[in-house]
Amino acid sequence: MIDVESLTIDYGRADRAVQAVERVDFSLEKRRSLALIGPSGCGKTSILFALAGLLSPSNGTIKIGGEPVTGPRREVALILQNAGLLPWKTVWQNANLSLLLAGDYPGRNAGVILHNLGLAEVKSRFPAELSEGMKRRVGIARALSTAPSVLLMDEPLASLDTLTRERIQDLFLTLWQEHRFSLILVTHDIVEAAFLGQEIIVLTKQPARVKATVVNPKMGSLDYRQSEAFQRTVHDLREALER
Amino acid sequence: MxxxxxxxxxxxxxxxxxxxxxxxxxxxxxxxxxxxxxxxxxxxxxxxxxxxxxxxxxxxxPGPYEALSQVVKNAAELQRHFFASAWRLILAILIALAAAVPLGLLIGREHTLNRFISPMIYITYPIPQVAFILFLFLVFGTGSATKVAIVALVLFFQILVSSRGAAQNIDEEHLTSVLSAGATRWQVYWHVTLPATLPEILTSVRVSIGLGIAFLYIAETSAALGTGLGTFIKAHMLYARDLAFAGIVAMAILGLVLYVGIDLLEHVLCRWKYVRRRPL
The missing domain is CATH 1.20.5 (Single alpha-helices involved in coiled-coils or other helix-helix interfaces)
Structure with missing residues (x-):
């Protein structure tokens, strides 16, 4: 269970502080998915970084599994915009990095995940030798290597072409259903939010405040994009964003 | 047929x-x-x-033929001076690297340390270190240690400033990537800061080779006696210029060997910089 109460994030010193997030509340049950959508630069990423323990809230509380978040935690994994791969490490080294940092490598490794994601053949390559889609899959492999109970994703498919984006959205959905982690996705893409979020929170321009919450109970199948329910959710989200 | x-x-x-x-x-x-x-x-x-x-x-x-003939004729003597200069220069580069890289990376990433140390660098960096040559000879004598110390001192600032700049320009996503996985400060330095800055550090070493040779020449010619290509060149410049230019050729070879060495080292340590996207 994730609980966010009255989350406020300010940047800068008190007299010249810029408010990025203002009194945001939401909660997420175990193994459910939530999308946060809002205009670019509204403060979505700040919320995600606070959940990852990378930012301290100026006010309010964040609890994961009943424990307040005070720093990065092993059961929480973060996927960044450009997959966050280190260019000087091979696919194998990148995929195993979280395990290595936690002291679990080589006792545990990401071999099976790399194989399942079709990356076994490229494990000795560097990120510069991979397509954008492959890089995202390596990022996913790294995030899943520690078997997290919470997966945070910060616009993970930005700058990908439409077909690759859809393929990786399908992959996210399948992995979420297989691995049963709680998923929080930050995006500015309405279609992505409607495809992956059981609940979608629409945020205002900076400072980010909760503008509307759209529930999306019928998501969860790969052909959901073709359904009327999906079109309705997309329409509701567009209206909420334009309001 | x-x-x-x-x-x-x-x-x-x-x-x-x-x-x-x-x-x-x-x-x-x-x-x-x-x-x-x-x-x-x-x-x-x-x-x-x-x-x-x-x-x-x-x-x-003298033309290249005269100088190169002298290189061949005096190979044994030149070799002695070449290796004397080479080890001084390599030792000075290694000392400068060992001192400047850790300090440069630290002040590049640790804001408080940067606030205190940067003013010291700004004050001491512009002082021409060559001004201390005679003083160092007076205090420590005219042996190799002083010559190495002078070159190392010059290169220290060069590499320090480059390392600090490189550490300050690391892509934030790379840092966030390891911090979100719970990396300790030491792990951030080892897995991100050092590899991310290595190409720029090696570039600064390349620049340092030319600067190092110039200061080594000054240090070697400032002492009255001894070995080294600087001493050899100075001793022959007035009355046997063919020989002096043979010494200059040897110095150019020393620089070339070190440049090629750094290039090879970069290809090994930064292999990721030289790869391109390729199909499965």
């Missing part, structure tokens, strides 16, 4: 293809580039020598 001719033709085609492939290989291209560059430099030197000697009506500037 016809079969023999065909066989010979096939062999010629095969050999010419192999030669073309060898010539077109990246390593060979690099070697050819170096040979052509050296040939152009030797030609320009010969032209300069002819012009200077014609203007002065004397053999003031």
């Amino acid at each position: 016809k079969r023999t001719i065909t066989h010979v033709e096939d062999t010629v085609v095969l050999v010419s293809k192999s030669v073309t492939r060898f010539v077109k290989s990246p390593a060979m291209k690099q070697v050819i580039t170096y040979i052509v560059s050296i040939a152009i430099l030797l030609f320009l030197w010969e032209m300069a020598s002819l012009a200077v000697n014609a203007i002065n009506q004397s053999r003031l500037l």
